[in-house]
Amino acid sequence: MSDDKHFFLREPWKYDRAATLAAREEAVEGFETRCLHVGFDPMHSQNDFRSFVPPLVQSITFPYETFDKIPCPVYGRTRTPTNTVLEQRLASLEGGEACLTAGSGSQALFNLIFTIARPGDNVVTSLNVFGEGYKQAVTIFPERCNVQFRFVRDPADAASWDEKIDEKTKLVWVETPSNPCLFITDIRAVAAVAHSRGVPLMVDNTTATAALQRPMDLGADMVLLSISKFMAGNATILGGALVGPEPLVEDIRWNTTEFVGAIMQPMEAWMALQYVETLPMRMQRHSANALAVARYLHAHPKVERVNYSGLEDHPQHALACRQMSGHGGLLSFVAPGGMQGAATVMNSFKRVVHAVTFGTSRSICMHPPTITHEHMSAGERKAAGIDDGLIRFSVGLENPEDIIVDLEQALAKM
Ligand SMILES: *Cc1c(COP(=O)(O)O)cnc(C)c1O
Numbered sequence: 001m002s003d004d005k006h007f008f009l010r011e012p013w014k015y016d017r018a019a020t021l022a023a024r025e026e027a028v029e030g031f032e033t034r035c036l037h038v039g040f041d042p043m044h045s046q047n048d049f050r051s052f053v054p055p056l057v058q059s060i061t062f063p064y065e066t067f068d069k070i071p072c073p074v075y076g077r078t079r080t081p082t083n084t085v086l087e088q089r090l091a092s093l094e095g096g097e098a099c100l101t102a103g104s105g106s107q108a109l110f111n112l113i114f115t116i117a118r119p120g121d122n123v124v125t126s127l128n129v130f131g132e133g134y135k136q137a138v139t140i141f142p143e144r145c146n147v148q149f150r151f152v153r154d155p156a157d158a159a160s161w162d163e164k165i166d167e168k169t170k171l172v173w174v175e176t177p178s179n180p181c182l183f184i185t186d187i188r189a190v191a192a193v194a195h196s197r198g199v200p201l202m203v204d205n206t207t208a209t210a211a212l213q214r215p216m217d218l219g220a221d222m223v224l225l226s227i228s229k230f231m232a233g234n235a236t237i238l239g240g241a242l243v244g245p246e247p248l249v250e251d252i253r254w255n256t257t258e259f260v261g262a263i264m265q266p267m268e269a270w271m272a273l274q275y276v277e278t279l280p281m282r283m284q285r286h287s288a289n290a291l292a293v294a295r296y297l298h299a300h301p302k303v304e305r306v307n308y309s310g311l312e313d314h315p316q317h318a319l320a321c322r323q324m325s326g327h328g329g330l331l332s333f334v335a336p337g338g339m340q341g342a343a344t345v346m347n348s349f350k351r352v353v354h355a356v357t358f359g360t361s362r363s364i365c366m367h368p369p370t371i372t373h374e375h376m377s378a379g380e381r382k383a384a385g386i387d388d389g390l391i392r393f394s395v396g397l398e399n400p401e402d403i404i405v406d407l408e409q410a411l412a413k414m
Contacts, residue, residue, distance in 0.1 A: 013116065013251040015200045020221050020245045023097040031093065031211070032280050039088035056270040057081040078258045082266040086273050087241070093210040093276075094223045096243035100253050101264035105206060105226025106132040108240030111262050112202065112224070115252045117170045119146035124164040124171070126155035127384040128178035128185070129204070130226075131372030138375070151380075156316075158189040165197045174220075175204035177320070179358070180332045180368040180392040181385040182207070182307040184316035187323055191219025202244075206230075207359075211283035212326045222248065227264075229359030230329065232275045233282055237268040282361070282397065286329025289403065290395035296404045297333050302414050304334040304389065329395045330358050332368070336414060338388035342367050346391060348410035351402065358394030363403050366392045 027034060040054040041047070049055055060076030073079040079087075083101050091099040102108035113123060113136070125137065137149035150164040161172065172194040176185040187203055194201040203215035206226040215223050222244030225231060232239065241264075242252065257263055264272075287310070294308035309320035310327030320327060335341040346354050352363045356371060366372070373386050381387075395403060 010250050010254040011247070012255070013245070013248040015198065015221070016245075017195055017200075017221070019247075020097070020200075023245060024095060024216070025097075027092060027095065034089070034092045035279055036277050038092040039085035054082065054085045054270065054273050056266060058266055076266070077261045077263060078253055080266045080269070082273075083264060083269040086264075086269040086276075089273065089276060090210075090225065090241050091243050094205065094225075094243040095210075095214055095216045096223060096245075098246040098249035099241050099243045100249045100257065101227075101269060102240040102242070102257070102262055103264055104238045105130075105204075105224065105228060105240035106136070107262050108224055108226075108242045109133055109204075110136060111252050111256050112222075112242050113141060113147065113171070114145070115256045116248075117141075117145070117147040121168050121170045122148040122150055122166070123173055124150045124152065124161060124169055124199075125173040125175075126152045126185070127376070127380055128155055128181060128183040129173070129175045130179045130206070131368070131375070133173075133175070133204075134373065135375055155183065155185050158186070158193050161190050162193045162197070165194070165199055169197070169199050172199055172201045173204070173224075174201065175206075176213075177207045177309060177324075177328060177330070179207055179330070180307075180366075180372070180390065182309060182331060183385070184309050184320045184323075186319055187215050187218040187220060195219070207330050208324055208326075208328050209279060209283055211280045212287070212328055213324045216243075218323055221245065227268075227272050228357065230283060230286065231279065231359070232272055233279075233359060233361055234275070235355075235357050235360045235364075237271050239264045239268050239272055283326060283328065285397055286359075286395060287326035289397065289400040290329045290331055291327065292400040293393070293395050293403055293407070294331050296407065297331075300407075300411060302336055302411050304336055304387075306334075307332045307385070330392070331395065332390055332392045334387045335389040335391055335411075339367075339369070341414060342389045342391050344413050345410045348413045349406055350409070351398070351406040352393075352410075358392065360394060361397045363396035363398060363406075364394045368392050 062071045087099040141147040152160040154160040174185045191201045200221035202222045203220040204224040225241045227239030291310045297306045308331040335345045
């Protein structure tokens with residue numbers, strides 16, 4: 001843990017690919033082991049309570065030993081012992097140097113951009129991003145901070161990314177597989193473009209999680225996470241994190257979150273630690289169930305299209321197999337009859353719940369054109385593949401046959 005002495009205005013982070021690479025450490029233990037152990041050792045002498053489980057330290061302030069010795073942690077707006085365990089664990093799982101938690105994935109994105117961009121700067125991304133990210137990109141950042149977001153023309157084409165980068169570009173932001181259309185972006189190819197222009201690459205790893213995809217091994221400089229989705233797995237907590245170089249993480253911690261209190265609460269961090277223990281097993285089962293459901297939907301005569309990279313004839317199947325070890329639990333499909341068709345199917349589900357969020361142990365569905373991506377223009381939705389009949393479907397941990405039975409009877413209403 002770094003020294004909390006310099007708690008007023010840290011040096012702003014400067015992108016340095018060589019330093020980022022040099023600071024990365026090869027993990028000694030396996031992924032499953034690290035999900036259980038990183039950040040807390042029950043046998044360590046600092047474990048004053050002899051606790052088997054990482055303690056939930058529900059305190060926002062930490063006593064001074066002497067007048068001029070600032071304790072670390074000092075106050076809950078910057079870190080707490082429980083958040084630190086989670087931060088160390090997530091950094092290890094993603095293969096990054098450091099991590100900072102936030103109150104949500106959206107807040108983690110906001111904290112990052114707000115810290116690294118100044119008026120006149122820009123961020124290059126695509127339309128394949130989650131709804132609140134898109135809204136930050138087209139409303140609050142340009143209107144209030146004069147930070148512009150540029151959407152690439154064809155995210156499958158590396159030259160399209162290169163085209164949008166200029167000397168004012170502070171970040172390239174990729175979300176893959178994307179929410180809600182599960183578009184796969186080639187992380188290696190975009191990393192090569194960004195690095196050739198001296199710009200860092202951030203990959204949003206929310207849908208795959210580190211259990212299935214390690215963007216930093218493919219060239220990303222930092223990883224954005226919503227903990228609220230598969231990571232926590234049951235819609236019980238909101239949380240987010242950014243994994244990346246330590247100087248960047250400390251820049252955000254001391255120059256933004258310390259001032260505005262944009263943090264994850266210790267209770268949520270503690271709960272996230274419990275959920276992360278089972279992440280690899282859950283992602284395997286989510287992936288297996290989603291593949292079964294995707295195959296069923298793909299063969300269904302009434303379904304117009306299925307977005308799931310695990311299907312052999314998905315245009316990016318080979319790329320997805322190269323950069324992920326499984327295709328995850330999220331898919332989307334297009335019901336016939338546009339908005340009305342989607343409404344009929346979603347209103348007919350008996351088991352599958354209609355609600356915002358995904359990555360839950362229970363199967364859940366949502367209608368992106370009206371709920372999360374309603375701010376996009378019709379043209380942008382078309383370019384992003386968000387048809388009026390699109391249903392986002394997060395395949396849960398039920399027996400897959402039961403999910404298919406529910407889909408069967410709902411689609412029969414069409
Ligand atoms: C939901 C989501 C986020 C934002 O997460 P919250 O914790 O809900 O704010 C970020 N990225 C992706 C890909 C998401 O799906």
